[in-house]
Amino acid sequence: DIRMSGVDGLSAATELMALPQPPKVIMLTTFDLDEYVHKALQAGAVGFLLKDTPPRDLIAAVRTIHNGDALLAPSVTKRLLERFSAAAAQDGEAAAKRLEALSERERAVLVAVARGMSNAETGRILDMREATVKAHVSRILSKLGMTNRVQAAMLAHDAGWV
Structure with a gap:
């Protein structure tokens, strides 16, 4: 438990993880607080459940952890997924904002690059010489x-272009 008499659960977990x-x-x-979840995981805990977890789910959790997996309370998992x-x-919006600096042609070249195409392949698809593609790639890198x-x-x- 997070709060126990004598030593708190976070300290106890840290001490247990130091064993051979x-x-x-x-x-x-x-305590369904993110601060405690983070500290517990940093201390080495592989599970974080709340005391209102039904007994059947506690037994299943012990089996899950024993089998090498990790488990978080559904409310914790939901918050982590939302975050x-x-x-x-936010990362996608920031990436899209950075890419606004590119011209339409540079955007087309970047999409091809992001799809893993070589300069020669990009040139064939976009109907430009390989040297022109190289120049666009160079400008893209410089602008970004x-x-x-x-x-x-x-x-x-990240911007969702590919």
């Missing part, structure tokens, strides 16, 4: 402040 053969730790608490989705949306095609391709993916 540490056990798998599941935190079981009434992850919100962060991904990047050093390689992979970085630019990842930004295009």
